[in-house]
Amino acid sequence: MSSEKTALKLENIHKSFGNIEIIRGVNLDLRQGERHALIGPNGAGKSTLFHLITGRIKPTKGKIIFKGQEIQNLEPAKICGIGLSRSFQITNIFKGLSVLDNLRCAVFGRLGYRYTMRKTVGQLKDVEELCEKLLSQLGLEKQRHVEADLLSYAEQRALELGLAIASGAETLLLDEPMAGMSHSETKNALELIRRVSEGKTLLMVEHDMGVIFDIADRISVLVYGKIIATGTPEEIRANEQVKEAYLGTSVDELVQGM
Ligand SMILES: Nc1ncnc2c1ncn2[C@@H]1O[C@H](COP(=O)(O)OP(=O)(O)OP(=O)(O)O)[C@@H](O)[C@H]1O
Ligand SMILES: [Mg+2]
Numbered sequence: 001m002s003s004e005k006t007a008l009k010l011e012n013i014h015k016s017f018g019n020i021e022i023i024r025g026v027n028l029d030l031r032q033g034e035r036h037a038l039i040g041p042n043g044a045g046k047s048t049l050f051h052l053i054t055g056r057i058k059p060t061k062g063k064i065i066f067k068g069q070e071i072q073n074l075e076p077a078k079i080c081g082i083g084l085s086r087s088f089q090i091t092n093i094f095k096g097l098s099v100l101d102n103l104r105c106a107v108f109g110r111l112g113y114r115y116t117m118r119k120t121v122g123q124l125k126d127v128e129e130l131c132e133k134l135l136s137q138l139g140l141e142k143q144r145h146v147e148a149d150l151l152s153y154a155e156q157r158a159l160e161l162g163l164a165i166a167s168g169a170e171t172l173l174l175d176e177p178m179a180g181m182s183h184s185e186t187k188n189a190l191e192l193i194r195r196v197s198e199g200k201t202l203l204m205v206e207h208d209m210g211v212i213f214d215i216a217d218r219i220s221v222l223v224y225g226k227i228i229a230t231g232t233p234e235e236i237r238a239n240e241q242v243k244e245a246y247l248g249t250s251v252d253e254l255v256q257g258m
Helices: 046-053 076-081 099-110 125-138 153-166 183-196 209-215 233-238 240-247 251-256
Strands: 006-017 020-031 035-039 061-066 084-087 171-175 201-205 218-223 226-231
Touching: 006 046, 006 201, 020 046, 020 201, 020 218, 020 226, 035 046, 035 209, 046 084, 046 171, 046 201, 076 084, 084 153, 099 125, 099 153, 125 153, 125 183, 153 171, 153 183, 183 209, 209 233, 218 233, 218 240, 226 233, 226 240, 233 240
Parallel strands: 035 201, 035 218, 084 171, 171 201
Antiparallel strands: 006 020, 006 061, 218 226
């Protein structure tokens, strides 16, 4: 359920690489508890926006406010530490480790452990309990001892989602979590995302319109580094500018006119 409270706010965000301005004045309000989809053509700047929000790169101009705090100059670990976590467009897990060890690594930091000389990580009861909960949430109990490299693609993406939620973040950013999945894998992943994002704020990039219109409370459309529309799925479906952007007929005119 979404409220009118703002979870994350982007104010006039710009980002240039060299002479090219990729993000051109983005304003975005993410309401607490909503599932918000970010859509737009290839190269629109969606992943760049995610990198900016999570501190991987810094904006050329503008503010990003999370929990009342400006975060645009903070390092990624710090941003994650205050409750904002992400998954990547390309699967990003520790491939040489088992599923359980991947989760242990993520949970370890959350519970405030650094390292311990006296106990192996498997002896830390709170870590193990949280990992068990995550394994069950992700449907990966049977794969707990399987090396991440050997999981199916869909399982790897589920594990990646697990790493994102293991930090305990209340705001989740998912970049194309269904990319490369079959129809049935997509259906399962959609249910999984719905489950793990329950009670959290979600910002998700996805190209599959079926998925977007199914899960999103609101949608923002990014075209050439600018948000051209934000609204409910019905509002976005009926929006003429969005239709044009997706048909690709007059995107140039559209962008010049903004
Ligand atoms: N580090 C960089 N240096 C220079 N250009 C970059 C850099 N990162 C991204 N770009 C450019 O910024 C533009 C936006 O890229 P981005 O990956 O954000 O698009 P996207 O909307 O996520 O696209 P897709 O749907 O294909 O994932 C592209 O033209 C890309 O080449
Ligand atoms: Mg991308």
